Amino acid sequence: MNASATRFSAPDWCFFREGTDPAAYYRQLRALGITGVEMVDPVRRAAARAAGLEILNIAGPGMEVGLNRREHHADLVPRIEAVIDEAAAEGIPQVIVFSGSRGGQADGEGIANCVTALKPLAWRAEAAGVTLAFEMLNSHDHRDYQGDRSGYGFAVVDAVGSSAVRVLYDCYHMARMGEDLERDIAARVDAICHMHVANPPDRSAPRDDGTIDWRVLRARAQQAGYRGYWGLEFLPRGDVMAQIATAVTAMSDAAKAPASTSA
Known part of the structure; x- marks a missing residue:
């Protein structure tokens, strides 16, 4: 895939x-090369679409009080169902879901409880043409978040067994947890x-001299x-658009660079 085929998105938050x-x-x-936007407030969605941007996802509830505990399911599952319905009605392909705090x-118990909740939600999502994007977060910034390892998310996806449940892989969060990004992405893409x-x-912002080698990771x-x-x-620190432009350039350069044989 060349740089012209690379798709970038910008979360509104x-x-x-x-x-x-x-x-x-x-x-x-x-104008900066962004073609998708994320977590867009409903009042701004028309403006985003008018600019030619695809709205990629909606964030569901449950980041702290999450699906990892059965006692939360009676409240959370109907709320996530409503977000799935909203996404389907709006033509938004993904709903972000979370494990909750540990x-x-x-x-193992948290994974099992997430699976119990996500299996019926997956049926609804499949019927609606929506993917549930299960996000892992580092537990340094998000204190006590349980799904703080990629293995947690992949275990949930495997156990649910539906194409409508996948992992939202956050390179920043997993790097903060000391994970091997290249290995995990290659093994579980x-x-x-x-x-x-x-x-x-x-x-x-991603940049050429950052702590992640974007060239190798992208390859x-x-x-x-x-x-x-x-x-x-x-x-962002400082000029928002200038930093987005820097990130797009760094990631585009990474996409154009040849693959490396070493990490």
Whole structure:
């Protein structure tokens, strides 16, 4: 895949600021090479689409009080069902879902409880043409988040056994947990529906001299068959659009670079 085929997305929560004109903001993103946006407030969706941007996902509930505990299912499952229905009605392909906080619970129990909740949700999502994107978060920034390892997410996906449940693989979060990004992406690209990128440890914009070698990572992901969006989910310092442009350039250069045989 060459750079012209690489698709970039920008989460609204990172870059959109209250008081900004939505139409102008989305046009600027499009001019920078962004073709998708994430977690867009319903009142701004028309403006995003008018700028030629695809709306990729909606964040569901449950980041802290999550699916990893059965006592939360009666409340959370109907709410996630409603988000699935909203996504289907709006033509939005993914709904982000979460494990919830650990609270002393064993990971195996949390995984089993997530699977119990996600199996019936997967049926609804399949029928609606929506993918549930199960996101892993590092437990340094998100204190006590249980799904803080890629293996947790992949175990849930495997046990649910539905094409409508996949992992949202966040390179920043998994790097903060000390994981081997290249290995995990290459081995489980079949289970990944979306990627987020940022430079650890400060969640800054991807850049050529960052702590992740984007050239190698992108080569590995492409060789493994990843063709989804790369979500630029970083925290900007200074000029937002200038930093998005820097990230797009760094990631595009990575896409054009030849594969490396070493990490």
